[in-house]
Every structure is written in structure tokens, then in C-alpha cells.
Amino acid sequence: MSESFSSLVDTFKNVGVSRAYGPAMNIAGEEVIPVAVVTFGFGGGSSTEDAQAGGGSGGGGGGLVLPLGVYAKGASGRMRFRPNTVxxxxxxxxxxxAVGVSLRGILRTVRPRR
Incomplete structure (x- = not known):
């Protein structure tokens, strides 16, 4: 199990900004750089009991990528962010x-009782 965990750690060691910003591409004469929110997690565990007594080990992981938009460089040479509105x-x-729930709580506190 520790060897598997070590290989997972080595695999994800260099994940960072390079995953949030994609390589620059040229689309219709405009240079664009894709931008995303990238998150992932993994975990594992094991039991000190032997396998016959119900002990064992396991692990899992998952990730999420949200494409936020692109940085686009137009003909003027100026970069600007174009969001993915959805x-x-x-x-x-x-x-x-969260703001709605907070406002409701504040209004209930401030409103005079009848």
C-alpha cells in the first residue's frame, strides 16, 4: 500500500498552475489561453488486522475541472479575459x-416582533 501511495504522490507532485492554464492556441487569428479551476484529491487507508479477520486496505481519488474562460489577445495586442458565462x-x-440566507437571518433579527 505504501508503494502505491508513494507513486500517487510522485504523480501529482508537479500539478499546479500548468493545469489551470492551458497552452496558448491560435483561433481565427486570435491567440487564446484557456483558464480553468482544477482540483483533485485522493486518500487511502489500511487496517492493522490481518485480511482473515476483516482487515484490508483501500484508496480512491477524484478531480474536478471547471473551464472558466480564456485570456484572448486580439489584433490590438491587448490581453483580456473572456469568461465562460455558464x-x-x-x-x-x-x-x-449564502448571501441570501445571511440576509434572511439579518432581516429576521432586525424586524420588530409583533
Whole structure:
């Protein structure tokens, strides 16, 4: 199990900014660099009991990639961010819900009792 875990750690050691920004591409005369939110996690465990007594080991992992948009360099040579509106709206949904719940709590506290 420790060898498998070590190989996983070595595999994900260099994951970072290079995964969030893609390679520059030329599309319709415009240079674009894709931008994404990249997250992943993994874990594992084992038991000190022998396999006959119900002990064992296991592991798992998963990841998520949200394409946020692209940095585009137009004919003027200026870079600007062009968001993927669908993903940005989905990513903001939890924030909007949290603000709504907070406002409801504040209004209930401030409102005079009858």
C-alpha cells in the first residue's frame, strides 16, 4: 500500500498552475489561453488486522475541472479575459445562496416582533 501511495504522490507532485492554464492556441487569428479551476484529491487507508479477520486496505481519488474562460489577445495586442458565462454562473450559485440566507437571518433579527 505504501508503494502505491508513494507513486500517487510522485504523480501529482508537479500539478499546479500548468493545469489551470492551458497552452496558448491560435483561433481565427486570435491567440487564446484557456483558464480553468482544477482540483483533485485522493486518500487511502489500511487496517492493522490481518485480511482473515476483516482487515484490508483501500484508496480512491477524484478531480474536478471547471473551464472558466480564456485570456484572448486580439489584433490590438491587448490581453483580456473572456469568461465562460455558464460555468461562472454555476460557480457563483453557492455564494448567492449564502448571501441570501445571511440576509434572511439579518432581516429576521432586525424586524420588530409583533
Amino acid at each position: 460555468v461562472v454562473l454555476v460557480a457563483l450559485a453557492p455564494l448567492v445562496c
